[in-house]
Amino acid sequence: MTFSEYRQHDALALAELVRKGDTTPGELLDVAIARAEAVNPELNAIVTPLYEQGRRMLDQLPTNAPFRGVPFLLKDLELEWAGTSMKSGCRGYAGYVSATDSYAVTRYKQAGLVFFGKTNTPEFGLTPYTESELYGPARNPWNPAYSPGGSSGGSAAAVAAGIVPAASASDGGGSIRIPASCCGLFGLMPSRGRASLGPGFGEMWQGAVRSHVVSRTVRDSAALLDVSAGMAPGDPYALGPNADTFLSQVDREPSKLRIAVTTQHPFPGQQTHAECVLAVQKTAKLLESLGHSVDEIALPYDQTVLSEVFLTMVLSETGATIRELSDYLKRPARRDDMELNTWALARISEAYTAVDNSYQKRRWNALSRQMGQLHERFDLLLTPTLSRSPIRIGALQNSAAETRTMKLVDALGGLRFLKGSKQIDQLAEKSFGYIPFTPIANMTGQPSMSVPLHVSADGLPVGSMLTAALGNENLLFQLAAQLEGEFLIHKG
Numbered sequence: 001m002t003f004s005e006y007r008q009h010d011a012l013a014l015a016e017l018v019r020k021g022d023t024t025p026g027e028l029l030d031v032a033i034a035r036a037e038a039v040n041p042e043l044n045a046i047v048t049p050l051y052e053q054g055r056r057m058l059d060q061l062p063t064n065a066p067f068r069g070v071p072f073l074l075k076d077l078e079l080e081w082a083g084t085s086m087k088s089g090c091r092g093y094a095g096y097v098s099a100t101d102s103y104a105v106t107r108y109k110q111a112g113l114v115f116f117g118k119t120n121t122p123e124f125g126l127t128p129y130t131e132s133e134l135y136g137p138a139r140n141p142w143n144p145a146y147s148p149g150g151s152s153g154g155s156a157a158a159v160a161a162g163i164v165p166a167a168s169a170s171d172g173g174g175s176i177r178i179p180a181s182c183c184g185l186f187g188l189m190p191s192r193g194r195a196s197l198g199p200g201f202g203e204m205w206q207g208a209v210r211s212h213v214v215s216r217t218v219r220d221s222a223a224l225l226d227v228s229a230g231m232a233p234g235d236p237y238a239l240g241p242n243a244d245t246f247l248s249q250v251d252r253e254p255s256k257l258r259i260a261v262t263t264q265h266p267f268p269g270q271q272t273h274a275e276c277v278l279a280v281q282k283t284a285k286l287l288e289s290l291g292h293s294v295d296e297i298a299l300p301y302d303q304t305v306l307s308e309v310f311l312t313m314v315l316s317e318t319g320a321t322i323r324e325l326s327d328y329l330k331r332p333a334r335r336d337d338m339e340l341n342t343w344a345l346a347r348i349s350e351a352y353t354a355v356d357n358s359y360q361k362r363r364w365n366a367l368s369r370q371m372g373q374l375h376e377r378f379d380l381l382l383t384p385t386l387s388r389s390p391i392r393i394g395a396l397q398n399s400a401a402e403t404r405t406m407k408l409v410d411a412l413g414g415l416r417f418l419k420g421s422k423q424i425d426q427l428a429e430k431s432f433g434y435i436p437f438t439p440i441a442n443m444t445g446q447p448s449m450s451v452p453l454h455v456s457a458d459g460l461p462v463g464s465m466l467t468a469a470l471g472n473e474n475l476l477f478q479l480a481a482q483l484e485g486e487f488l489i490h491k492g
Contacts (some may be wrong), residue, residue: 003162006031010217011165011224016113018069025058025069029114032071036117036163041409042144046117047076047135050084054116057109065154066083066223070140072108073167075155078211080200081105088121089132089238090324092337104211104228105358107425111227117249119167120154123339124321126314128178128395128435133339137393140182142460147181156183156214160172166215166224169228172205173310174385174438177450180297180477181385181463182424184488186480187214188200188221190443190470192445193237195228202236205317206361208442218480225473239471248403249477257292257479258283260378260467266436267429275462276384279454283483286453290482298379301370301440307361310439311428312352312360318342319349335410341398344406347415348424360443368444375469379477383437385450385463396430403433439463447473451480461488 001023010018017023033051040046041257054071061068074081077088080098087093101109108115120138122130130138130153132438140152141161148157156179159167169176171189172334180187187209190213197211212228215221225246231238263280284294301317322342326333335343374381398406418424432439441448447470450463468475 001027001031001033003035007162009165010118011067011215012424013068014165015048015067017250025061026116026387028069029054029058029116030069032163033116036158037164039141039161041252043139043141043157043161045119045138045154045161045163046073047154048085048118049122050115052101052406053084054114057114061112061114065110065454068115069113072113072115072117073117073119073158073164074105074156075121075152075168075170077121077151078102078170078201078204078209079105079168081115082336084118086118087134089121089125089134090325090338090342091134092329092333094413096328100199102200103198103232107228110467117153119158122150122153123342124150124318125150125170125175125343126171126318126345127396128174128431129391129468131393131397135185139393140460142184145392146460147182147395149182149390149395150282151175153232154215156180156185157184159185159214159216160486165217166213166220168211169214170211171442172208172209173314175440176212176214177385177448177463177465180450180452182390183214184461185214185216186218186221186356186449186451187486188212188225188449188473189441189447190225190473191239191447192446193231193235193239193269194473195225195229196232196235198232198235200301202234204311205238206367207445208313216295218477218484222250222477230256242474246473249474250481252478254475254478256379257288259292259380259382260297260374261294261382262297262299262301263384264299265308266299267433270387270433272474273383273388275389275454275456276387279462279464280382283453285452286483286486287382294382295378299372301367306367306440306443307428307432309363309367309443310362314358315345315349316352316357320343322346340403340406343408344410344415347410348418350478351416351419361463366442367440371440371444371446372469379468379475381467382422383465383467385437385465386434387436388434389456389458389462390460391434400426402427445470447471447476448478449480451483453486455488
């Protein structure tokens with residue numbers, strides 16, 4: 001099989017070719033590896049090639065599996081694959097090797113997927129760009145000077161470049177939808193409790209994180225959720241089984257939908273970029289042409305509450321992550337075990353009390369109620385995925401002055417005293433200002449998707465985001481399939 005032939009098929013179509021005997025799993029893996037070798041030196045999407053492990057998987061593929069023989073990549077964060085490294089973008093975990101498989105990895109194996117590498121991620125998935133000191137920046141196949149987003153940036157770059165038709169991704173504040181938007185892909189974050197994060201995690205980021213994929217087609221995303229969905233013993237959250245398969249939703253026309261739309265930037269004084277507004281306007285017109293009603297509304301939730309809740313959660317979870325690193329290292333983690341910003345977040349978290357954390361966790365309920373009230377009137381909320389089109393590599397990194405100041409404050413032992421300071425607000429708004437629309441669904445547990453319907457004037461993809469009520473992935477898949485004929489032609 002040639003790359004051109006490989007590129008024309010999504011994951012389900014490749015599996016069908018294998019079933020019919022038109023190709024073999026070995027041929028598919030050879031094409032995927034050849035493509036990786038051709039483009040990865042520039043894109044830095046795959047940071048841990050595992051070609052021999054992939055070849056060994058070819059002898060263990062289950063028969064009649066829905067994705068038998070399809071090449072697949074795992075994000076180097078959260079998903080454990082026994083016998084392989086998982087560094088999570090952090091040099092402190094340079095020697096870590098997974099002892100067991102995550103439940104999702106086991107289910108992907110049972111579905112017949114063939115893993116042959118780990119994809120680039122920022123340290124602990126903390127940033128909406130993928131530029132760790134350990135791995136270096138992942139680059140966007142549409143233009144390598146630009147970021148593929150984060151934290152699933154390596155996975156999105158690999159899919160957009162045609163190495164694989166789909167790759168694993170996870171989302172704690174937008175990390176499936178952000179890179180999907182930046183790379184012209186389909187990215188759906190499932191509902192909280194839809195798929196298990198075990199056995200290593202019951203919940204991640206206090207319930208904000210969900211795991212799934214980025215893909216070129218809607219049906220691959222739906223079929224892969226059929227594979228990974230379902231609770232496991234000990235899970236703290238669980239949704240009941242879907243009445244039918246998610247894949248079956250792709251062939252169902254949604255009824256006339258009531259869709260709320262807003263492009264209002266949640267932060268006072270900041271504006272949503274014109275290209276992102278244009279993407280939403282284009283999406284709204286397309287929705288209306290399909291018979292749905294679209295009504296403009298004001299931002300339906302309190303952004304001040306969201307910002308305070310989200311920041312407190314990220315700080316406390318980063319502090320806990322570094323304590324776990326200390327457990328692994330069997331000594332207190334040091335500054336040189338991690339990046340400066342990660343170290344700073346962990347030190348700042350020490351100023352937050354148990355009361356601070358519990359108080360902000362209780363405020364999550366207000367956000368969920370506000371979004372619940374919205375869905376009493378509307379089926380979906382349409383917003384930009386991001387407030388700007390894809391950013392250049394390095395655009396959100398610390399300035400030299402910010403780095404000097406942080407190092408000086410750290411040397412004086414003062415990082416923990418930055419709680420509530422202007423410096424922290426400025427640092428938070430730098431990243432949050434870029435991703436102001438994505439975190440709300442992480443907080444509320446709702447499913448949310450980025451759809452690729454617009455290319456900016458400078459030739460870069462810009463996604464639009466649609467969010468449904470908790471547990472209603474079916475509606476998102478139905479509508480995404482209805483829109484798919486207008487999806488971007490992905491750069492090969």
